[in-house]
Amino acid sequence: MVQFRSLLFTPANRPDRFVRALESGADAVCLDLEDAVAPADKASARAGALEFLAQRPAGGVQVGLRLNGRSTPWFADDLRAAAPAEADFFMIPKASSAHEFGMLQRALGDARPFWPLVETPEGLMRCWDIAEAPGVGGILFGAFDYSAEVGCDMSWEPLLFARSQIAAACARAGVQALDAPPGLVGEPEVLSAETDRARRLGFTGRACIHPDQVGPVNAVYTPSAEDVAKAQAVVEAFEAAAGGPALVDGKLIELPVARAARRILERARGRD
Known part of the structure; x- marks a missing residue:
């Protein structure tokens, strides 16, 4: 699997942004059916994402889907839609154990990689097993949800333990580790400094939520x-x-x- 320096999240209900995302320079694009889409728009967003995946040119940037979580009322429909989808990978929110990925692999019937989001204390506790689970290509740290669950600040020091655990677990399993996307847009120097700290900790790339974040992230993860x-x-x-x-x-x-x-x-x- 190609190592992602950058992965750009794009709301699945914004098809006007899909092509721009592919042209952003990101190594991967993830069409987001979860956080970026309001409940009333879930079905139409899913349909639009599947249509785009079916029509996109072969090769080039890898494109995946972030499904809604297993505990939500949209997960079953997402999973049924994912099996025939022309997606390169699947993001799974709030991963809590390694067992769920065996189930997902059987449900989808193929070997496309999963990317669990570790964003709860339970997920962090089991991240060593999750990283080694069947079909896992890497882990994405969900810092926003994790900090809300724990009640900690979003700054570097309170999240250092979680980042260190995830980086070590992924290194042991031989899979990728993507850091959480930055919350701010328009501060490339701050973005570069934060990204480099995670790189030195052992992360192999970073998620982004805006095309302007892709260039600085790629630069940090590209050896000079x-x-x-x-x-x-x-x-x-x-x-x-x-x-x-x-x-x-x-x-x-x-x-x-x-x-x-x-x-x-x-x-x-x-x-x-």
Whole structure:
């Protein structure tokens, strides 16, 4: 599966925004049937999203659907519609256990990846198992709902424990970890700084709620030419030392450093 630097949420009841979303530069677009759509508009939004998915050109940006939660009255209709839908992946709100993804995989009858949203204390408690569940391609941190459930502030420090748990769980399972979308639009420097903090914590990308957020997020998760050159030098030196310690620019290079360098090169190759 392609690694997402950025994923742009687009309200499924706003078909006028669909093409713009595909042209935003985001690695993935998610048509949102959940939070962005009022109850009265759920059925029409679902129909419009399915029509767009059926007509979009093949290849290019991956497009998925965020379904309504399992406890809502719209979930059953969403699930029936999802099976034949031309979607590349499915976002599942308020994931609470690994067992539900086996059920979802059987209901949909294929191997398209699921993206659980971990946005409750229960989901966070079980995120290690959720990350390893059948069909899961990655986890998205739902910071807004999580902070409301816990009663904590939306700033970095109160959410650091949750972010650290999710990043570690996804790394252990070998799946992607997307950070929550930023709440503010029009502050690219703040956005870049916040995104880089999550990247350094172990997140592999970030969700966005506006096309203007995509560029700064992509920039943070795209290795620079200098980063690639340094990583290549580290890998070459480590391999030349036959797996033993090596020195690059006076710095000791051992296996953990070489692994980090290889991850940079993998991200860079994914953008070629």
